[in-house]
Amino acid sequence: MTAISNKPPLLSVRDLVVEFPTRRGTLRALDQVSFDIAEGEVLGMVGESGAGKSLTGAAIIGLLEPPGRIAGGEVWLRGERIDNLSVEKMRRIRGRRIGMVFQDPLTSLNPLYTVAEQLIETIRTHIDVSEKEARKRAIALLDRVGIPAAARRIDDYPHHFSGGMRQRVVIALALSAEPELVIADEPTTALDVSGQAQIIDVLKDICAERGASVMLITHDMGVIAETADRVAVLYAGRMAEIGPVRDVVQAAEHPYTAGLMGAIPTLTQTADRLTQIPGSMPRLNAIPQGCAFNPRCPRVFDRCRAERPELIARASGRHVACWLYETETENV
Amino acid sequence: MIAFILRRIVQSVIVMLTVAIVAFALFRFVGDPVASMVGQETTLAERAEIRQALGLNDPFPVQFFNFVTRAVQGDFGVSYRLQQPVMELILSRLPATLELALVSGVLAFFFGVGFGVYTALRRGNWLSGSIMTISLIGVSLPTFLIGVLLIWVFAVELQWLPSFGRGDTVYIGDWWRTGLLTESGRASLILPAITLGLYQMTLIMRLVRAEMLEVLRTDYIKFARARGLSNRAVNFGHALKNTLVPVITITGLQMGSIIAFSIITETVFQWPGVGALFIRSVQFVDVPVMAAYLMLIALVFVVINLIVDLLYYAVDPRLRVDRSSARG
Amino acid sequence: HAETIRWARVGDALTLDPHSQNEGPTHTLNHHIYETLVGRDDDGELTPRLATEWGISEDDENVWVFTIREGVMFHDGSEMTVDDVVFSINRARTTPSGMAALHAAVEEVTAVDDTTVHVRMSGPAPLYVQNLTNTFIMSQAWAEENGVEVAPDFAAGEEAHSVRNTNGTGPYRLVERDPEVRTVLQVFEDHWDDAPEVTEIIYTPISEAATRVAALLSGEGDIVQDVPVQDIARLEQTEGISVVRGPENRNIFFSYDMTSESLASSDAEGNPFASPEVREAMSLAVDRNAIRQVVMRGESQPSAAPLPPFVNGWTEEMHAFDDPDLERARELMAEAGYGDGFTVQLDCPNDRSLNDESICQSLVGMMAQIGINVDLNAQTRSLHFPLIENWETDFYLLGWGVPTFDSQYVFDFLVHTREGSYGSFNGSRYSNPELDAKIEALATMTDLEERDALIAEIWDEVMEERIFLNIHNQVLAYAMRDGINLDVHPENQPHMATVTFD
Amino acid sequence: MSDALLSVSGLTRRFDVSKPLLNRVIEREDRQFLTAAADVAFEIRRGETFALVGESGSGKSTIAKMIVGLLEPSEGEIRFDGKGMDFASGSAMRALRRRFQMIFQDPFASLNPRWRVGDIIAEPIRTFGLLRGAAIGAEVGRLLDLVGLSASDAEKFPHEFSGGQRQRIAIARALSSKPEFIVCDEPTSALDVSVQAQILNLMRDLQDEFGLTYLLISHDLSVVRHMSNRIGVLYLGRLVEVAEAKRLFTEPQHPYTQMLLAAVPDLALSGRRRTPVTGEIPNPINPPPGCAFHPRCPHVMDHCRTDAPASHPTASGEAACHLLAPSRAAAQTAQD
Amino acid sequence: MTDFTPENRPSIFFRAWDSDVAYSFRRSPLAITAALVSLVIILAAIFAPWLAPHDPFNPASLNLMDGFTPPMEPNAFTGNVYWLGTDNQGRDVFSTILYGARISLFVGFMAVLFAMVLGITLGLIAGYRGGWLDSLLMRVADVQLTFPSILLALLIFGVARGFIPPAYREAMAIWVLIVAIGLSDWVQYARVVRGATMVEKNKEYVQAARVIGAHPTKILVRHILPNVMGPVLVIATIGLALAIIAEATLSFLGVGVPATQPSLGTLIRIGQGFLFSGEWWILLFPAVTLLALALSVNLLGDWLRDALNPRLR
Ligand SMILES: Nc1ncnc2c1ncn2[C@@H]1O[C@H](COP(=O)(O)OP(=O)(O)OP(=O)(O)O)[C@@H](O)[C@H]1O
Ligand SMILES: Nc1ncnc2c1ncn2[C@@H]1O[C@H](COP(=O)(O)OP(=O)(O)OP(=O)(O)O)[C@@H](O)[C@H]1O
Ligand SMILES: [Mg+2]
Numbered sequence A: 001m002t003a004i005s006n007k008p009p010l011l012s013v014r015d016l017v018v019e020f021p022t023r024r025g026t027l028r029a030l031d032q033v034s035f036d037i038a039e040g041e042v043l044g045m046v047g048e049s050g051a052g053k054s055l056t057g058a059a060i061i062g063l064l065e066p067p068g069r070i071a072g073g074e075v076w077l078r079g080e081r082i083d084n085l086s087v088e089k090m091r092r093i094r095g096r097r098i099g100m101v102f103q104d105p106l107t108s109l110n111p112l113y114t115v116a117e118q119l120i121e122t123i124r125t126h127i128d129v130s131e132k133e134a135r136k137r138a139i140a141l142l143d144r145v146g147i148p149a150a151a152r153r154i155d156d157y158p159h160h161f162s163g164g165m166r167q168r169v170v171i172a173l174a175l176s177a178e179p180e181l182v183i184a185d186e187p188t189t190a191l192d193v194s195g196q197a198q199i200i201d202v203l204k205d206i207c208a209e210r211g212a213s214v215m216l217i218t219h220d221m222g223v224i225a226e227t228a229d230r231v232a233v234l235y236a237g238r239m240a241e242i243g244p245v246r247d248v249v250q251a252a253e254h255p256y257t258a259g260l261m262g263a264i265p266t267l268t269q270t271a272d273r274l275t276q277i278p279g280s281m282p283r284l285n286a287i288p289q290g291c292a293f294n295p296r297c298p299r300v301f302d303r304c305r306a307e308r309p310e311l312i313a314r315a316s317g318r319h320v321a322c323w324l325y326e327t328e329t330e331n332v
Numbered sequence B: 001m002i003a004f005i006l007r008r009i010v011q012s013v014i015v016m017l018t019v020a021i022v023a024f025a026l027f028r029f030v031g032d033p034v035a036s037m038v039g040q041e042t043t044l045a046e047r048a049e050i051r052q053a054l055g056l057n058d059p060f061p062v063q064f065f066n067f068v069t070r071a072v073q074g075d076f077g078v079s080y081r082l083q084q085p086v087m088e089l090i091l092s093r094l095p096a097t098l099e100l101a102l103v104s105g106v107l108a109f110f111f112g113v114g115f116g117v118y119t120a121l122r123r124g125n126w127l128s129g130s131i132m133t134i135s136l137i138g139v140s141l142p143t144f145l146i147g148v149l150l151i152w153v154f155a156v157e158l159q160w161l162p163s164f165g166r167g168d169t170v171y172i173g174d175w176w177r178t179g180l181l182t183e184s185g186r187a188s189l190i191l192p193a194i195t196l197g198l199y200q201m202t203l204i205m206r207l208v209r210a211e212m213l214e215v216l217r218t219d220y221i222k223f224a225r226a227r228g229l230s231n232r233a234v235n236f237g238h239a240l241k242n243t244l245v246p247v248i249t250i251t252g253l254q255m256g257s258i259i260a261f262s263i264i265t266e267t268v269f270q271w272p273g274v275g276a277l278f279i280r281s282v283q284f285v286d287v288p289v290m291a292a293y294l295m296l297i298a299l300v301f302v303v304i305n306l307i308v309d310l311l312y313y314a315v316d317p318r319l320r321v322d323r324s325s326a327r328g
Numbered sequence C: 001h002a003e004t005i006r007w008a009r010v011g012d013a014l015t016l017d018p019h020s021q022n023e024g025p026t027h028t029l030n031h032h033i034y035e036t037l038v039g040r041d042d043d044g045e046l047t048p049r050l051a052t053e054w055g056i057s058e059d060d061e062n063v064w065v066f067t068i069r070e071g072v073m074f075h076d077g078s079e080m081t082v083d084d085v086v087f088s089i090n091r092a093r094t095t096p097s098g099m100a101a102l103h104a105a106v107e108e109v110t111a112v113d114d115t116t117v118h119v120r121m122s123g124p125a126p127l128y129v130q131n132l133t134n135t136f137i138m139s140q141a142w143a144e145e146n147g148v149e150v151a152p153d154f155a156a157g158e159e160a161h162s163v164r165n166t167n168g169t170g171p172y173r174l175v176e177r178d179p180e181v182r183t184v185l186q187v188f189e190d191h192w193d194d195a196p197e198v199t200e201i202i203y204t205p206i207s208e209a210a211t212r213v214a215a216l217l218s219g220e221g222d223i224v225q226d227v228p229v230q231d232i233a234r235l236e237q238t239e240g241i242s243v244v245r246g247p248e249n250r251n252i253f254f255s256y257d258m259t260s261e262s263l264a265s266s267d268a269e270g271n272p273f274a275s276p277e278v279r280e281a282m283s284l285a286v287d288r289n290a291i292r293q294v295v296m297r298g299e300s301q302p303s304a305a306p307l308p309p310f311v312n313g314w315t316e317e318m319h320a321f322d323d324p325d326l327e328r329a330r331e332l333m334a335e336a337g338y339g340d341g342f343t344v345q346l347d348c349p350n351d352r353s354l355n356d357e358s359i360c361q362s363l364v365g366m367m368a369q370i371g372i373n374v375d376l377n378a379q380t381r382s383l384h385f386p387l388i389e390n391w392e393t394d395f396y397l398l399g400w401g402v403p404t405f406d407s408q409y410v411f412d413f414l415v416h417t418r419e420g421s422y423g424s425f426n427g428s429r430y431s432n433p434e435l436d437a438k439i440e441a442l443a444t445m446t447d448l449e450e451r452d453a454l455i456a457e458i459w460d461e462v463m464e465e466r467i468f469l470n471i472h473n474q475v476l477a478y479a480m481r482d483g484i485n486l487d488v489h490p491e492n493q494p495h496m497a498t499v500t501f502d
Numbered sequence D: 001m002s003d004a005l006l007s008v009s010g011l012t013r014r015f016d017v018s019k020p021l022l023n024r025v026i027e028r029e030d031r032q033f034l035t036a037a038a039d040v041a042f043e044i045r046r047g048e049t050f051a052l053v054g055e056s057g058s059g060k061s062t063i064a065k066m067i068v069g070l071l072e073p074s075e076g077e078i079r080f081d082g083k084g085m086d087f088a089s090g091s092a093m094r095a096l097r098r099r100f101q102m103i104f105q106d107p108f109a110s111l112n113p114r115w116r117v118g119d120i121i122a123e124p125i126r127t128f129g130l131l132r133g134a135a136i137g138a139e140v141g142r143l144l145d146l147v148g149l150s151a152s153d154a155e156k157f158p159h160e161f162s163g164g165q166r167q168r169i170a171i172a173r174a175l176s177s178k179p180e181f182i183v184c185d186e187p188t189s190a191l192d193v194s195v196q197a198q199i200l201n202l203m204r205d206l207q208d209e210f211g212l213t214y215l216l217i218s219h220d221l222s223v224v225r226h227m228s229n230r231i232g233v234l235y236l237g238r239l240v241e242v243a244e245a246k247r248l249f250t251e252p253q254h255p256y257t258q259m260l261l262a263a264v265p266d267l268a269l270s271g272r273r274r275t276p277v278t279g280e281i282p283n284p285i286n287p288p289p290g291c292a293f294h295p296r297c298p299h300v301m302d303h304c305r306t307d308a309p310a311s312h313p314t315a316s317g318e319a320a321c322h323l324l325a326p327s328r329a330a331a332q333t334a335q336d
Numbered sequence E: 001m002t003d004f005t006p007e008n009r010p011s012i013f014f015r016a017w018d019s020d021v022a023y024s025f026r027r028s029p030l031a032i033t034a035a036l037v038s039l040v041i042i043l044a045a046i047f048a049p050w051l052a053p054h055d056p057f058n059p060a061s062l063n064l065m066d067g068f069t070p071p072m073e074p075n076a077f078t079g080n081v082y083w084l085g086t087d088n089q090g091r092d093v094f095s096t097i098l099y100g101a102r103i104s105l106f107v108g109f110m111a112v113l114f115a116m117v118l119g120i121t122l123g124l125i126a127g128y129r130g131g132w133l134d135s136l137l138m139r140v141a142d143v144q145l146t147f148p149s150i151l152l153a154l155l156i157f158g159v160a161r162g163f164i165p166p167a168y169r170e171a172m173a174i175w176v177l178i179v180a181i182g183l184s185d186w187v188q189y190a191r192v193v194r195g196a197t198m199v200e201k202n203k204e205y206v207q208a209a210r211v212i213g214a215h216p217t218k219i220l221v222r223h224i225l226p227n228v229m230g231p232v233l234v235i236a237t238i239g240l241a242l243a244i245i246a247e248a249t250l251s252f253l254g255v256g257v258p259a260t261q262p263s264l265g266t267l268i269r270i271g272q273g274f275l276f277s278g279e280w281w282i283l284l285f286p287a288v289t290l291l292a293l294a295l296s297v298n299l300l301g302d303w304l305r306d307a308l309n310p311r312l313r
């Protein structure tokens, strides 16, 4: 697998394996997931619920909840391996170098502290500035994420803010120590249609401004299409396809991606029935042999049932894990 | 805020009145005070006379009305048994109970919170398992037995600590008699405070642990970690503070039951507090003292509730806007 | 040198007013602060105290003459006069004084001269002096100054000065009084008698038996009264602790409703207790020795006599009892028509006399042997005594002390038909007009020999009727540090002034 | 018009959100009401799918609940098949009740976790006494089959199924009383797109097969677009526009509808520059006077701030906007 | 209820064994020990009449002279030997513990049951109906919480004694105790159930039942009740231990079961008097039994709470 540019990638995830030991054996929730995020890039990560999107984010930032654990693979941040750092070292990376935004703005903020307290605490944890300076930065940041009258509202408690505003605060918090990478785990799912676009815009603009890369986790293809540079599609803890967003959205190669795209109703086309992928994503304890998608795949053939496909590099930096494309790869 | 305090006060008055009615109604059944007031030579006619003089033959509403009108003026009458004004009697005993309750409450709170936090953070290690199990002894043996066993070990066998009483006391101000300022006073406090606090400590510890485990799983804790805050800041600044909101309520309510449970501890340790006074009064059907004690307990509860609510209010900013959904 | 005694017992004096309450622990403490005209020594004999001599006037058999000790000082420094004595007796005999009943026969008290007081009775009262052992003398001037000319009234609604303040002539004066917590007495330097060895008394009530014993074992107490019987042996064996014991003027007995048509708590036809055979059977079923041995741990005097041995009228004969005879008892039950037994409730106090509940419990077992199925209802004294007073119990336990040391006291309260001041504790509903007449006659008989004969006569009848099923006389035990000498007082009124040290 | 299976008129629901009496007295506040639905009127024709769209809190669920009798309307009337619905009257309602059913949003909360799937599906059958004994089991099997599960699944508990399967179970339950009309409150918003497609297809198939009428509630315009014949747009409890589905998307009349459409992410990557959405939904307790949308409306005019707009007929329905007032309409078209 | 014919349906037993709760149970040695201990004590209590060598509740069978026999030593007078010795009435301590545990457990179970039934019913109604009824019930609960349970039980006991004619007091004592402990305990059930009900009633499965017009009683009993029982079970387990201890405490305060039919608590109160006199066995054995019982029930409650909390799995 090659990086899309010559510069070394900001984040590089290699063969990441995340496991949950349970009473009925070990569940492999992420299985050899590999991808890179380049500097300044927005990588979209899509997949159905349970595909492992959040786990990927949590594993990168070192916040897997026990008993979950990284059972294999490596995570590199700007050439430094971070998956095996000590607790304290990893803590210094969190917030400072990798910021994170969670799905639900209602519950992400501690209700007992003012926005100012939470912002200043975060800033001062990572950056050696005075309380006053931290406050100034905090206000500027709030202002930047679009909170009107930031200087006044900074001393409000989270419950004084509406959902959209809270998510802006969360973004401000995630960005407060100026991280190089922001992992946004479904940052808009809890918001209204009208608010979603605003938040995505804010996130994207600020990150672009500061040169931060974004890993945008979502299951909304529309959001990805509008925001991301590249998109990675996860299926049952495995990478199905990864590539530039336009390619993947408009000309999906992996049958799963293709099915997924067909299943999305759009405002423009008026098919009577949506394309439908039969069945559902397998549970982690029942992932079929070979390609995880093989029981649902319309183009399945024998090999799919026996052997697991690797990510195969395709034209223009696209990679697909599907046996359909193996032969073609050789040509590339 | 004003509305909230007002509502509390109205509720409190209702609570107090209810307690008064219930308590007062109950006294009619606890026995005949006259029998224990007089010597065996007293004739039946004389007994009847005393009964009449005490107003025990008046209809219930009359008795109750008299009681309440006098009670609101702080006059609870004179103890049948000790012939001392009840108010004075209770006030002179109250410091002992309050000191005991406070010390054991504080002990229970600090150890409870400490152990609770520890066992929550170190779930599954052997020490927290042991703390959890051993602490259960505090709720698995009746208080009186724990007290007697402590006396046996620490007073009789080891002779480290006094077995009864309050030790030397000194006055602070006019009527507050404290044992906290003398060495023997403090030594005397240890065993009763442990006896009384053990039960509460266990409850608080379990509560803190449960709440803490809940809080540790919330998104804002996850988010706090994701922001790179130190473990200290996350566990204590964020998690513990959020844990304390419900813990304060329960601890507040516990404070009241500490005072009630002091009945047993005080009896076992001959601690000169209101609890021991109450239980003796029950034996002697000293109705004025019993009534005053129950009113006192109700008052303490009402006050504690108010304080708890105000604390709540101070701790949890959400309540400052909308109180209507705060109490479940 | 100063010797402090830390003295613990189960309960506190209810009040320090000398006349308010006629109650044991109250008197015990007051005896240290106040004094009476006559005292009672450890044998139950009367001894001179503030009165040096006493007797019935030679001129008038209705008048008692007391010679008052001279040179007696009150704690406030004033001298005691005969007027104080007159005042005190008058105060004691006026309601709401708790002592009034003991002075009911007094008509007038007068000071004849500086050392003589006459007490005129409404009729001959040969035993009146026996009633004076707990009537304390207080200062008239002090009482008037503090507005306590009469004993405090329950219904007064406020505290009387005399409840927590004292001015007596006793060997100790009050230094600190915190009711039910701590009372401190210090020796009174100007007392008329020899200075006692104990110079300071710290008196602490400890209601829990285990704690009380612990206080002694841990060295926090010097003298402990009301020692639980089971701990006596252990304490005796403990190094540094000794125990003295002696009989108390108190006997423990059962009684039953012998006269009602039927019993409220019983399934029996008619009233089984009305049958003499049943009463005899019950007596035969009781194993007094076992109760002594096990329940009382040897610390009691089993007796069939329903009165303590100190009391005038007690005889060796009454005292004697047969060994239990279950065989015969069952026969008697059958004869009475209760061969299949019956059920009845036994009411019992659980906080009044030594091991009262346990005694009742063992009686349940013994009665079961002859088919009497007893339900035990043990409860606190304030619930128990009204049952007797209101005739709401069929079968009950009662402990009875005889402060006058005379059988008449027993008859008045327990045997005489309930009417007026008579029979208030006659829970058996026993009523015998002939006997009543005899009892009433006792009060005024001056010929003591004749009177004793009548007492014996009455006792014969009472024993014959088995109104009481007596169990034992209580034995008192005081535990103390080694080196302290104190004897048991029959009325459980130990006096620290009598303490000597080795 | 005569074909209306369900018609609502003047439907209004207010929630009392006042503070406690004492607070009101002291803080000198009046009672406060939240109007979740205000004077809503629409018809649903037999066999069609009528959709309600709107942002969160716009009153979609409130209307749905009133229609199925979970909430009482404060004012207004609901007529089902020509008969007025009165949930208080027992026997008449009983007959009506089995003719409509509801499918809920959350497939996890909508099935009782302690009941077996078979019992869940059979509950309406039993409640309405439609079948007895073994016939129930057979019917449950048939229904499970119908929604794409197997009859043997009746034995299982809900937690043994995935979200999509649970939604199928919910649909089976809704079908069990053989209703004509089904209220679907965001039936797929908790599901993944691939599963959503399955459910939407299933709903379609069932509609074709049984001639069902749907009231579909969603905030996802593309779903609505895909499923419905006619659409009503709600804003702050008010129905701002009703139109034929196709027309609504091609010619949105109300500025709010236009804004909603603009906010939909563009999957086609057409490069269309979205008009940024401005502002947030106002507090429903104190909605803005006049037209509730005026603070966010790009075309706001003076009298929008004071006068509530009336409904004006449009090409395929109606819309409540001053711009569409006959006098204004012309000017507006000229402007565009 | 279910009329589907099972084909390859695993047996109830297997499913119970296979459930998460059972799994977490099998994995916890503490829980297993606690369960074993409680089970042994409970069974011993239930089968006391068959297991106990003596019947201490039958006064006719007692010989006072057997009193204070030390464990495994012959009595000085009668020569009888008792495993765990005898108490002050000559009762075999072992038998008395078995019978006493029976009383304690009976009081505990019944009090918990009483509190549970009352609390659940009121909690369900308050939570489901809401409105003034809810306010009223919760205010009553507040007032009740205001009153320390021990005090309340004491007073209830006092009143009941006053109401019940003396002839029945004996027989009623245990029931009075049950009511007294139960009444002072219902509030927490009511609160928990009310809270859970308020959550559950808004869940869509309840609404689904309402849409088809199911009767409120049916909704409460069949739908909501099973779903709020989890926390109730936890409280009940711990409540059982608390009730047993409360009974012991009340017996110390002089209200409780008659001494002729002692509970474990009464035995301890009695035995406590012999702590210094050397008859340690009268206190020790009942105390250890009570401790073992209460501790193991508490541990079970603890474990259950964690096991039923899905967030902790
Ligand atoms: N504690 C755990 N124990 C066992 N399995 C777990 C645990 N946490 C997560 N998983 C499993 O890991 C898989 C991936 O979960 P993840 O949260 O990453 O999904 P996701 O793609 O973010 O889904 P969603 O869109 O629902 O957020 C899921 O199948 C989930 O069941
Ligand atoms: N029981 C209630 N009490 C008070 N207000 C309520 C109640 N139920 C709903 N509301 C309010 O009514 C308004 C409309 O709510 P409703 O649930 O109908 O919205 P919705 O359009 O379904 O939103 P969503 O998309 O979030 O489901 C909201 O402002 C809501 O807060
Ligand atoms: Mg996720």
Ligand SMILES: [Mg+2]
Binding pocket: D060, D061, D062, D185
């Ligand atoms: Mg809704």
